[in-house]
Amino acid sequence: MKNKKFDFKDYIRQRFFPHIWCPGCGHGIVLSSLLRAVHELGLNKNEIVITSGIGCSSRISGYVDFHSLHTIHGRALSFATGVKLSKPDLKAIVPMGDGDALAIGGNHFIHAARRNIDITAIVMNNRIYGMTGGQFSPLSGCGKQATTAPYSTIDREFDVVDLAKSAGATFVARSTVFHANECKDIIKKGINHKGFSVVEILTQCPTYYGRKNKEGDAVQMMENYKTNTVKIGSKKLEKNPGLIQRGIFVEKNDVPEYCEAYDRIIETAMKGQA
Amino acid sequence: MVKDKIIQHLIEKEWCKGCGICVHFCPKQVLELDSNGKVEAVRPEDCIACMLCELRCPDLAIQIIENQEKEYEKQ
Ligand code: SF4
Ligand code: SF4
Ligand code: SF4
Numbered sequence: 001m002k003n004k005k006f007d008f009k010d011y012i013r014q015r016f017f018p019h020i021w022c023p024g025c026g027h028g029i030v031l032s033s034l035l036r037a038v039h040e041l042g043l044n045k046n047e048i049v050i051t052s053g054i055g056c057s058s059r060i061s062g063y064v065d066f067h068s069l070h071t072i073h074g075r076a077l078s079f080a081t082g083v084k085l086s087k088p089d090l091k092a093i094v095p096m097g098d099g100d101a102l103a104i105g106g107n108h109f110i111h112a113a114r115r116n117i118d119i120t121a122i123v124m125n126n127r128i129y130g131m132t133g134g135q136f137s138p139l140s141g142c143g144k145q146a147t148t149a150p151y152s153t154i155d156r157e158f159d160v161v162d163l164a165k166s167a168g169a170t171f172v173a174r175s176t177v178f179h180a181n182e183c184k185d186i187i188k189k190g191i192n193h194k195g196f197s198v199v200e201i202l203t204q205c206p207t208y209y210g211r212k213n214k215e216g217d218a219v220q221m222m223e224n225y226k227t228n229t230v231k232i233g234s235k236k237l238e239k240n241p242g243l244i245q246r247g248i249f250v251e252k253n254d255v256p257e258y259c260e261a262y263d264r265i266i267e268t269a270m271k272g273q274a
Numbered sequence: 275m276v277k278d279k280i281i282q283h284l285i286e287k288e289w290c291k292g293c294g295i296c297v298h299f300c301p302k303q304v305l306e307l308d309s310n311g312k313v314e315a316v317r318p319e320d321c322i323a324c325m326l327c328e329l330r331c332p333d334l335a336i337q338i339i340e341n342q343e344k345e346y347e348k349q
Contacts, residue, residue: 022291024332026332028332222330
């Protein structure tokens with residue numbers, strides 16, 4: 001469909017729209033960026049499998065008109081691993097919330113990265129559990145308000161990029177929903193990369209995180225993504241090292257991909273049998 | 275002969291949740307919310323088809339269609 005002008009409607013299950021996300025929820029912008037990425041890559045809808053777990057973000061698998069699996073909390077990567085090993089030609093994309101990816105599914109996350117299986121994990125980081133009512137997540141960080149932290153949080157947060165890097169992911173990038181075009185380009189690169197790709201996208205939850213932490217409405221939260229982030233290595237970091245960096249942090253092509261390594265083992269084993 | 279672009283704002287009012295993201299970030303103040311809190315292109319002639327509204331709408335409720343068919347002699 002690449003030569004046709006992009007139209008959302010070619011890629012979604014229209015019967016489920018309007019979607020369930022709150023007004024101004026950034027997850028819709030991630031969805032839109034993902035659809036554009038798929039369009040620009042010229043992928044056939046049947047070549048893609050979207051696997052998701054549980055949470056507001058995970059509802060994305062119901063809206064896309066691709067192969068889709070809506071699975072259990074934190075285990076989307078495990079299901080995707082199974083699908084990918086049995087059908088390695090499919091492009092496996094796993095959109096996850098921050099809690100789903102790094103609390104409930106933290107173990108699956110690091111091991112998928114370590115194996116370097118060809119899956120694109122999109123971590124939609126809004127720093128809170130939205131669907132269940134605004135509990136703090138491992139991405140909330142210290143001094144934040146949440147329904148489970150009325151006197152503010154004392155837990156430090158993960159840095160998704162550093163974690164993915166040290167766990168062995170061979171493509172690691174970050175963007176925000178304010179930077180929708182950059183977001184699309186990074187998703188494209190993540191999908192094209194052969195190996196485990198982690199794309200962290202900062203996305204607003206105005207309903208819980210925004211309201212609890214007095215960060216304003218969706219518009220204000222997006223303005224904050226503009227002012228609080230910079231491209232990797234920007235000069236602005238000298239003055240303000242607290243700015244969050246956006247861009248591609250890791251892109252390695254010299255690590256064996258898991259499905260291919262597994263195929264070679266099968267080949268070796270079959271020879272041994274003969 | 276020059277080509278004149280006709281820009282259309284295709285708005286799915288049923289899907290729009292009135293978050294105001296497109297209104298706020300439009301560089302030309304083309305968009306406003308109507309009395310029902312749904313987006314409307316009130317100054318379509320000012321639109322520069324930058325697509326920012328379409329890119330950032332979380333509800334996939336607005337699309338920019340550019341028609342280049344209208345051709346006319348430049349006076
Ligand atoms: S609760 Fe938060 S994350 Fe969930 S749909 Fe609403 S705004 Fe989005
Ligand atoms: S960004 Fe989308 S949902 Fe929000 S007001 Fe504009 S058209 Fe409506
Ligand atoms: S395309 Fe650009 S100028 Fe036109 S309405 Fe959208 S944001 Fe405004």
